[in-house]
Amino acid sequence: MFSLQNKKAVVTGGGSGIGRAIATLFAKQGAEVHILDLTLESAQEAVEDIKKTGGTVFSHACNVANQKEVVAAFEAIGNIHILINNAGIANVGKVDTTSESDFDRVMEVNVKGVYNCLYAAIPQFRLSKGGVILNMASIAAWVGIQDRFAYSTAKGAVMAMTLSVARDYIGENIRCNSISPARVHTPFVDGFISKNYAGKEAEMFEKLSQSQPIGRMGKPDEIATLALYLCSDEAGFITGSDYPIDGGFIKLNN
Template identity: 65%
Template structure:
């Protein structure tokens, strides 16, 4: 018996060019979904497409700034017109900012809000009518443990992920009758190229030390692998999760509940 199959379903993954988004796109494609990756730089998402196709899956990349509503609507409408439907939306595109309240400039705040909050809104806005029209769909938003616990020096980022989580709950409530399920995932630290770049930039010569230190902030003793987030995303996007909506799922190595 095969579980978590998405054969024939059309999925959109924003930020699917690397890290968590790439892992989710590959997991959905491996289970049969027709995956469309949205990336700010189309070339940046081509590597994901190449990997999916090499593994026998189907995928296409679209250059798109999720903060630009007109651009998002145009891309989503193009996908809907070519495929005839849109079953799954995973909002993974996001940016980070290091800083507390007093070190977060207005421009920093606006930049994080535009991508993480408005970008998530734009994509949900662009697909909801189609999902209602076709009798249902799945929206999965990538939030963060920063939405529910205090993280040092992550003022703007935490704000944005808190908004993502509450938008998730609101949309889940509003579209129950339309059979559109809306959930979110809240990862702790995940070992992605972003993490390696952050450490190299901010702690030159101390990379191994800082990687070990950041890994151990999770009670389980390590960072998550991107594919581990991908597997949970796959479940929540599958029909086997048909009774789940309006929920946030921490995937955090015990960070929220076990960090005493």
């Protein structure tokens, strides 16, 4: 079950964190994995580790916010079967404390970046007579998260894009779903805490961990496992859906 043999998968932001976990698992399950990351260096460690385990993986330097770069990368990769729109950035701030430049930066990566990859991927899916798209949304698209105005706005857009694409391409055998994680412990989270809560790292890590009713953050491998199922043939009856993976955050927090 859940074999990805003879499948070609693109994972944006696959050099670290959740994207790396997905790229690693998909390669293990037999997929030919193509990592799109900002630089080849940022994906190098992931590529080397996947190759050590016998996986087939390639990396491509690509800024997802630049449509020309994205289209060129997808044309070089050719026909694909799976797209994971994982690349994204965060931002702290309420609407009146979010600068225009910060808002634009989040939209460029988290919204336009997803659009660019969808735009470039559809012609390649047609060459494969169909495929699967999985977008990385967030619990921030479901519930209000304090001081995350721009990020929540972007993830709400990602969820809406998921529904739109699922509807528009259902007749072309292209499925599209999204995942909405709560907080997941990645190097990104550690860097985010260090940058925004200097001197209070341990306190903030514990606070963020306990914000999930289950009492901890998620693990990248847990997100990757859900991604594997949704992109496998076994999930062939699923499209136009979002899957929270949140330790009870949405339903159990009061």
